[in-house]
Amino acid sequence: MLADEFGRSFYGANTVVVAPIYPAGEQPISGVDASMLADKCRSYGHKDVHVAGELDSLAEELADQVSSGDLVITLGAGSVWRVGEALLHRLRGHASDTRRAPPEPIEAPAVGRSGATSAADLVADLEGEAKVDHPMTRCTSFRLGGPAEVVFIPSSEAAAAEAIARAISEGVTVTAIGGGTNLLVADRGVGGIVLSPGPAFGEIRFENDGRVLCGAAAPLAKVMRQAIARGWVGMETLAGIPGSIGGAAVMNAGTRDGEIGELIVAVRGVDRTGRLIEVAGKDLNFAYRSSQISKLGLTLLEIELTLEQGDAVAASRRAYEIRHYRNRTQPHKVRSAGSVFKNPPGESAGRLLDRSGLKGVNVGGARVSEVHANFLTAEKGCSASEIAGLIERCRQAVWDQHQIGLELEIQPLGFDPGELPPAWSGG
Ligand SMILES: Cc1cc2nc3c(=O)[nH]c(=O)nc-3n(C[C@H](O)[C@H](O)[C@H](O)COP(=O)(O)OP(=O)(O)OC[C@H]3O[C@@H](n4cnc5c(N)ncnc54)[C@H](O)[C@@H]3O)c2cc1C
Numbered sequence: 001m002l003a004d005e006f007g008r009s010f011y012g013a014n015t016v017v018v019a020p021i022y023p024a025g026e027q028p029i030s031g032v033d034a035s036m037l038a039d040k041c042r043s044y045g046h047k048d049v050h051v052a053g054e055l056d057s058l059a060e061e062l063a064d065q066v067s068s069g070d071l072v073i074t075l076g077a078g079s080v081w082r083v084g085e086a087l088l089h090r091l092r093g094h095a096s097d098t099r100r101a102p103p104e105p106i107e108a109p110a111v112g113r114s115g116a117t118s119a120a121d122l123v124a125d126l127e128g129e130a131k132v133d134h135p136m137t138r139c140t141s142f143r144l145g146g147p148a149e150v151v152f153i154p155s156s157e158a159a160a161a162e163a164i165a166r167a168i169s170e171g172v173t174v175t176a177i178g179g180g181t182n183l184l185v186a187d188r189g190v191g192g193i194v195l196s197p198g199p200a201f202g203e204i205r206f207e208n209d210g211r212v213l214c215g216a217a218a219p220l221a222k223v224m225r226q227a228i229a230r231g232w233v234g235m236e237t238l239a240g241i242p243g244s245i246g247g248a249a250v251m252n253a254g255t256r257d258g259e260i261g262e263l264i265v266a267v268r269g270v271d272r273t274g275r276l277i278e279v280a281g282k283d284l285n286f287a288y289r290s291s292q293i294s295k296l297g298l299t300l301l302e303i304e305l306t307l308e309q310g311d312a313v314a315a316s317r318r319a320y321e322i323r324h325y326r327n328r329t330q331p332h333k334v335r336s337a338g339s340v341f342k343n344p345p346g347e348s349a350g351r352l353l354d355r356s357g358l359k360g361v362n363v364g365g366a367r368v369s370e371v372h373a374n375f376l377t378a379e380k381g382c383s384a385s386e387i388a389g390l391i392e393r394c395r396q397a398v399w400d401q402h403q404i405g406l407e408l409e410i411q412p413l414g415f416d417p418g419e420l421p422p423a424w425s426g427g
Contacts (some may be wrong), residue, residue, distance in 0.1 A: 053316025145185025165274025178247030261286025
């Protein structure tokens, strides 16, 4: 009876997160657990009910989900109130995030790779938001680089397609970005249109057959969490990778245990002619940190995954363990863009950099992390050219000592082709 009452008690909440049940001295009641209570809520029609993996990681998970103005209530007889305290602590920490602070001074005007019509004019009347001369420090985890000529956040597929079609006909560059967690933006900024699929492309829809339809801007971590909460497993190996699902698809983001490309059935987006098209996952040639998506010039708007039903509690625990392992072995709470170099076949870029004595080496405010040598961190006052200088210094040292040429994993943006060392990929 209590379970039924529980199931009916949360109509007023937009989202319900059911934490694990821990017995307090009494014997556990067989069949009564968090999943059963969540199912009860769903059976009474609640649309957004999740089962949390571990109480310890709940604040971390909530911090990624809540937005300004949300009201979060913790209810329970045990220590769940601590989650509220931990969440406040985290959010206060996030509030000092410079991405939300006033823009840093802009040193140089954005270079134009735009044609006669300005990039801003091209999108001015389209459905969405256009941010002219927008600091890319706010759009990237490195928090580096100059401004974008215009960042366009379309609010419909039609607006995204029209922006791209107009840009093509005017010879204006369009660059799609996601969470900016794999980008190095040049100090002079980025010309043309930087297209950022925003909240209009953040929806995640779960079908009964295991297909998941994700807007390109949906955070990868959120897709994974919501999938596990519904009993769909397969994404746990991606735990702890920041950024959007769109960016993850382009990069074929992953770890040694799995990559997102293995789960992608199809992608939908706008091609180089401004047409909305769909491409099957099998035609995207997913390989280690690469896919055909950039080569096809596709701006992704939707990604379709396929997942399997499985043990949600085990999946949640695995995700938690992976995140904790990463926190121990990689620098976090610093400005970085993840691994800078791809691992050469059969080798680890981090190990090669470490063996070359590069940990702690710096160029200005750019420094090789002491925790993991394949992470470069940006300290206060660091510029993109200092990161670029350090990248070259690292590549040269590894070449001199091991005769191995490291290939770049992070994506340079806004650099002129002549400025990039020949071995740098992307851009
Ligand atoms: C601390 C840290 C840890 C990381 N760990 C990992 C890891 O373990 N494994 C891993 O693979 N990566 C890792 N990364 C790198 C990065 O998080 C991933 O590559 C991520 O998937 C990039 O997603 P994003 O949304 O931030 O993409 P962005 O950085 O914004 O873009 C990446 C590329 O995708 C393109 N792109 C983005 N969105 C679209 C779109 N909608 N349409 C077309 N093109 C688009 C961009 O032009 C760019 O070329 C890490 C990064 C950080 C900061």
